[in-house]
Each structure stands twice: as structure tokens, then as C-alpha cells.
Amino acid sequence: MVGIVVGIGIFKTPALVAANVSSEFAFIxxxxxxxxxxxxxxxxxxxxxxxxxxxxxxxxxVPPALRGAARRYRS
Structure with missing residues (x-):
């Protein structure tokens, strides 16, 4: 599944990014x-x-990690 997502994204998004930046340096x-x-x-x-x-x-x-962060911010 990850290979499909990466494979599709690598072909679709460069055109969107290039259309919204001002130069080649900004694109890179x-x-x-x-x-x-x-x-x-x-x-x-x-x-x-x-x-x-x-x-x-x-x-x-993830849930145990977030519980630890929540405890740190509560005290």
C-alpha cells in the first residue's frame, strides 16, 4: 500500500509544487x-x-506516548 501511495504521489505533486513557486531554486x-x-x-x-x-x-x-505528554503538560 505504501508503495502505491508514494508511487502515485511522486508523479502527481511535482506539477502542483512547480506551479506555485517562483523559481527552480524554490522548487528544489x-x-x-x-x-x-x-x-x-x-x-x-x-x-x-x-x-x-x-x-x-x-x-x-502512540497512545502511551501521548499519555506521557499529557501528564507533563497538566502538572
Whole structure:
């Protein structure tokens, strides 16, 4: 499923991005920024998965992480 989403997105979105930026440099800069944001998100999920190594994927890893954040902000 992920391969299909990435495969389709890589062909559809460059034209949209190029139409909404002023130069080639801006086009490349936007794609690099998007790649860095994606990498940071992937590393966050990898950290969550290593901290909570249970079956269930996102459903078992994210709620405990959010409960901990909620406790920190309440006090």
C-alpha cells in the first residue's frame, strides 16, 4: 500500500509544487524541506516503535506516548 501511495504521489505533486513557486531554486528547496520533514517524522515513529515493541503498530505505540505528554503538560 505504501508503495502505491508514494508511487502515485511522486508523479502527481511535482506539477502542483512547480506551479506555485517562483523559481527552480524554490522548487528544489520546497522538495528538500518536505523530505527533511518526512525524515524527521519517520525517525519519530522509529523511536516510538523501539520504545514500545508490541504488536499493533501505531495503535499500540502512540497512545502511551501521548499519555506521557499529557501528564507533563497538566502538572
Amino acid at each position: 528547496a520546497v522538495w528538500v524541506a518536505g523530505g527533511l520533514i518526512t525524515l524527521i517524522g519517520a525517525l519519530c515513529y522509529a523511536e516510538l516503535a523501539s520504545a514500545h515493541p508490541h504488536a499493533g503498530g501505531e495503535a499500540s505505540a
